[in-house]
Amino acid sequence: MTVERLQKTLGYQFNKPALLSQALTHRSYSNNNNERLEFLGDGVLNFIVAHQLFDRFPKLPEGDLSRLRAQLVKEATLFEIAQTLKLGELLNLGEGELKSAGWRRPSILSDALEAIIGATYLEGGFSAAEALVLKLYTEKLDKIDPKVIDKDAKSKLQEYLQSKKIDLAKYEVVSIEGEAHAQTFTVNCTIQKLNIETQGEGTSRRNAEQQAAELALEAIST
Numbered sequence: 001m002t003v004e005r006l007q008k009t010l011g012y013q014f015n016k017p018a019l020l021s022q023a024l025t026h027r028s029y030s031n032n033n034n035e036r037l038e039f040l041g042d043g044v045l046n047f048i049v050a051h052q053l054f055d056r057f058p059k060l061p062e063g064d065l066s067r068l069r070a071q072l073v074k075e076a077t078l079f080e081i082a083q084t085l086k087l088g089e090l091l092n093l094g095e096g097e098l099k100s101a102g103w104r105r106p107s108i109l110s111d112a113l114e115a116i117i118g119a120t121y122l123e124g125g126f127s128a129a130e131a132l133v134l135k136l137y138t139e140k141l142d143k144i145d146p147k148v149i150d151k152d153a154k155s156k157l158q159e160y161l162q163s164k165k166i167d168l169a170k171y172e173v174v175s176i177e178g179e180a181h182a183q184t185f186t187v188n189c190t191i192q193k194l195n196i197e198t199q200g201e202g203t204s205r206r207n208a209e210q211q212a213a214e215l216a217l218e219a220i221s222t
Helices: 003-010 016-022 034-058 062-073 075-084 097-100 107-142 152-164 204-222
Strands: 172-179 184-191 196-202
Touching: 003 016, 003 107, 016 107, 016 196, 034 062, 034 107, 062 075, 062 107, 075 107, 075 204, 107 196, 172 204, 184 204, 196 204
Parallel strands: none
Antiparallel strands: 172 184, 184 196
């Protein structure tokens, strides 16, 4: 994957290549990184997805719309899209992140995708950002079923354990890295009776717990 190929895939050609380069730059590599663009892209993505759901499901109540949006903009979904775009091959990472395979880390890849959305909005305006999000999300929006609204991973795991009369999972923060405005949380999820321990990572404690719970559910199903 090259930057030129990525832009063709995205359907947007940057007039300022440095802006795209910044969107692909992790804080471990440079102070001129993608954190602010990720913040902007997160807001733009949430609005566009919310607008799409509002138009597509005119009778759906606010709570269900919120849950559908959460499914579409969660880290796992962003990570999946970022993988299809092969963003990991283009990331600018510091030495430590390179050694720890940061190009495969869900939090880093999902942040980079949001940063690209933010950069597109910043340069091309709302119409360009909306076109990009629709290109990335139309298939997922077309397939989403409001009658089957996923519960989050922690809720699913809790319900499963309760149904089997097993003590609830314990979540423990094992590390917090980064500055206060851009932290990465690592959380362990332990289910002692099943001898399961998983580790999740995210830009908030909640995201890290959700990822750890998802991995625990996968471990239970195998």
